[in-house]
Amino acid sequence: MRSSPNRLIGVVFGAVYIVVGALGFAVTGGVSFLATQGGMLLGIFMVNPLHNVAHLLIGAALLVAGLVSTRAAKATNTVVGAAYLLLGIVGFFLVGTAANILALNTFDHFLHLASALLLLAVGVGVERTAPRRAMA
């Protein structure tokens, strides 16, 4: 696994997002599920319960794919990266509106964009000749 950047980054990011998702619940007590104004995680990232669930699901997907195979990690990194890229730019249109159901703020945008760029760069640009069979 350590020889595959896609698997390595998938596992590391997956673990981090799971931790972030779990920690998020510590600051969103009393915050409604789709609140546009959430609690502040680490003092800078705004999250609500839906945002925490999204972090947990994305983290689990990245982690599992990273543990399974290079192909799975590469595909998951690319899909999650593309989704984050979309969220990174669409999120700016949502802030300040009732549609901001993930309680996004500027630091969230930064984290999403950085994650998107990294996951896409690794998913699209690294291990382009990844073996078709799973590498356990």
Place this chain on the structure above:
Amino acid sequence: MLRSWPALLAWGAGLIHLAIGASVTGADGWAVVLLAPMLVLGAVELGWGVAVLRAGRVGQGRGAAIGAIIAVILGAGALLGGAPVIAVAASSGLVVAAGAMAARSRGEGEAGADVGEGSVRASRSRAVGAVLGAVLVAALVTPGLAQTDAGANGGGHDHGGGADLPLVDPHAHH
């Protein structure tokens, strides 16, 4: 290590250009003509980044450099259409850096390098480069995007005396 950077820089510029172009929905007259090309430019930059990463090399370095110059000129035009200065400056910086790196690295590929231990080391090096590049580009793109209409008022374009949407302070606590 920096092989992915031209693509990352182009993606960053593309995101800002798309956000600038999005303000065309609230623009009129000449502003539409000046801002609309930003949408095409942003899409081209995103597509170019994907193509470069998939190919593992910059195919047309000179073309990329010329494209960067065109992007800067279009950005200057967008300024006249009301695009925010910081967003245009950030996107211009990113696209010029992408063009310069592409021109410098033209013809450099990685064919034949993916063998054995050297391949593992090269992959790790590329991954580290991608991490650094992603953080740097995100740090430049976020304030640039925040200056666009999308970042400034959450899509509530107020050009031309349109109805204002109620703004919510994202830092307010209850």
